[in-house]
Amino acid sequence: MIGVLNTWSELNPCHTHFRDRAEEVKRGVWQAGGFPVELPAMSLSEPFQKPTTMLYRNMLAMEAEELLRSHPVDGAVLMGGCDKTTPGLVMGATSMGLPFVFLPAGPMLPGRWGAEVLGSGSDAWKYWAQKRAGRITEQDWNEIENGIARSPGHCMTMGTASTMTAAAEALGLTLPGASSVPAAFSGHARMAVATGRRIVDMVWQDLRPAEVLTAAAFRNAVTVVMALGGSTNAVIHLVAMAGRAGVDLPLEAFDEIARRTPVLANIRPSGEYLMADFHDAGGLRALMAQLADLLDLDARTVGGGTLGENIAGAAVHDADIIRPRDRALSPEGALAVLRGSLAPDGCVIKTTAASPELLQHTGRAVVFDDYDNLAARIDADDLDVDETCVLVLRGAGPLGGPGMPEWGQLPIPKKLLQRGVTDMVRISDARMSGTSYGTCVLHVAPESAAGGPLALVRDGDLITLDVPARRLDLLVPDEELAQRRAAWQPPAPPAGRGYGALFAQHVTQANEGCDFDFLAGSGAPEPAIH
Numbered sequence: 220m221i222g223v224l225n226t227w228s229e230l231n232p233c234h235t236h237f238r239d240r241a242e243e244v245k246r247g248v249w250q251a252g253g254f255p256v257e258l259p260a261m262s263l264s265e266p267f268q269k270p271t272t273m274l275y276r277n278m279l280a281m282e283a284e285e286l287l288r289s290h291p292v293d294g295a296v297l298m299g300g301c302d303k304t305t306p307g308l309v310m311g312a313t314s315m316g317l318p319f320v321f322l323p324a325g326p327m328l329p330g331r332w333g334a335e336v337l338g339s340g341s342d343a344w345k346y347w348a349q350k351r352a353g354r355i356t357e358q359d360w361n362e363i364e365n366g367i368a369r370s371p372g373h374c375m376t377m378g379t380a381s382t383m384t385a386a387a388e389a390l391g392l393t394l395p396g397a398s399s400v401p402a403a404f405s406g407h408a409r410m411a412v413a414t415g416r417r418i419v420d421m422v423w424q425d426l427r428p429a430e431v432l433t434a435a436a437f438r439n440a441v442t443v444v445m446a447l448g449g450s451t452n453a454v455i456h457l458v459a460m461a462g463r464a465g466v467d468l469p470l471e472a473f474d475e476i477a478r479r480t481p482v483l484a485n486i487r488p489s490g491e492y493l494m495a496d497f498h499d500a501g502g503l504r505a506l507m508a509q510l511a512d513l514l515d516l517d518a519r520t521v522g523g524g525t526l527g528e529n530i531a532g533a534a535v536h537d538a539d540i541i542r543p544r545d546r547a548l549s550p551e552g553a554l555a556v557l558r559g560s561l562a563p564d565g566c567v568i569k570t571t572a573a574s575p576e577l578l579q580h581t582g583r584a585v586v587f588d589d590y591d592n593l594a595a596r597i598d599a600d601d602l603d604v605d606e607t608c609v610l611v612l613r614g615a616g617p618l619g620g621p622g623m624p625e626w627g628q629l630p631i632p633k634k635l636l637q638r639g640v641t642d643m644v645r646i647s648d649a650r651m652s653g654t655s656y657g658t659c660v661l662h663v664a665p666e667s668a669a670g671g672p673l674a675l676v677r678d679g680d681l682i683t684l685d686v687p688a689r690r691l692d693l694l695v696p697d698e699e700l701a702q703r704r705a706a707w708q709p710p711a712p713p714a715g716r717g718y719g720a721l722f723a724q725h726v727t728q729a730n731e732g733c734d735f736d737f738l739a740g741s742g743a744p745e746p747a748i749h
């Protein structure tokens with residue numbers, strides 16, 4: 220019996236093809252002699268769920284785990300792709316411990332506006348800023364909206380969806396080459412059938428996630444995320460996924476791996492192209508073949524072979540899209556982990572999406588207490604700000620958001636936008652969409668709502684960002700900070716009952732993966748029947 224966990228929903232445009240794909244998975248299961256049963260699971264729809272799908276990632280993880288625990292199934296195919304669906308499904312199925320294969324939704328086809336190629340998210344942010352600055356019209360904006368998402372599939376830039384499905388493949392959880400196949404390609408349907416066939420064999424072989432999700436597999440995934448110029452969200456999700464597998468994955472591992480991994484994928488927002496181009500250039504197998512000496516090729520995968528066997532013979536068909544090592548987009552990986560007096564437990568910055576001249580910068584803080592405060596003041600003519608300032612948003616972390624929304628790409632104040640300013644140092648305890656760009660320091664831990672130093676920053680304080688030294692510091696004397704701390708009041712909990720209350724009581728901080736404290740590790744795969 221194979222459970223097919225389907226995150227289809229009418230309100231998730233990234234998964235519109237999942238009804239068809241579920242049938243194709245089932246066909247594969249039948250072909251191999253299994254019996255498939257489709258089990259609907261919560262669809263975390265990035266564009267439509269408020270305040271953020273991140274609030275519900277752990278809920279999907281609990282649902283996936285208990286669906287597999289409580290139903291009479293021997294293995295599972297997990298169907299996901301839109302940002303949080305990949306980590307949510309994998310976290311839950313890992314804790315349950317049954318054999319599973321992950322089926323990535325596949326990216327959308329490229330978007331288009333007139334002669335312009337549009338990439339999900341990245342071009343929305345770009346043209347939204349142009350609209351605020353008065354450079355494009357409402358009609359232009361409507362045309363962009365109509366042209367940016369033209370097929371089924373998840374965002375086709377190297378946003379969180381493409382990053383996490385690639386991470387799933389690098390972890391060994393998909394069939395070889397599965398993660399970059401565009402959703403609308405016929406190859407995607409064939410991959411779904413092959414996935415259905417494979418899970419039946421996997422059950423007979425009793426190949427369980429614990430044999431695949433080793434420390435080496437997680438280091439492979441981090442290496443691949445860095446070489447892709449992947450989303451900062453991968454840091455949180457991979458830490459949480461590793462926690463389910465019993466693997467310790469500290470933030471420092473990301474920084475260490477980033478320093479030795481070049482960015483080879485020329486994909487927006489760090490590069491130029493989109494996921495369909497990446498697929499045609501050879502896809503993830505070809506990228507991993509370029510990195511072979513940085514990967515543990517003996518890692519097992521759900522396909523039955525090792526990672527090394529999966530990438531053997533993979534060729535690059537366009538060396539501008541998947542760069543050779545000597546023409547890397549960046550000699551180091553996409554992310555840096557910083558610590559300092561403003562982030563004692565760490566924070567991250569996507570260096571490849573930042574302005575090089577701002578990576579070492581000291582500026583005066585302009586502080587926004589929460590998102591509503593930011594929205595009300597950011598475009599005010601009397602906002603005391605210039606391009607050397609550091610914009611600070613707090614109240615946007617796991618507890619504060621709640622759910623750690625993607626508010627970390629704070630908008631440039633309108634009066635600066637109109638003067639042509641396109642980037643500033645921005646700091647928050649929020650996350651940022653993987654499709655975003657700018658010199659944005661994210662995931663500051665502990666967050667302000669938990670009493671982290673971010674809660675104590677005031678307008679006019681000096682803040683120093685020093686990415687080469689991996690530091691983020693608040694230049695305020697300790698005695699002054701102690702006085703501010705004594706006067707600080709924690710915010711009221713956002714919810715008094717229900718899931719929101721459960722979330723607030725048990726969510727961990729960003730450096731720990733934002734999982735619930737009681738969900739780490741695995742449960743008994745075979746519950747007693749009474």
Ligand code: FES
Pocket residue numbers: 233264265266300301302339373374378380
């Ligand atoms: Fe689903 Fe971006 S909206 S992946």
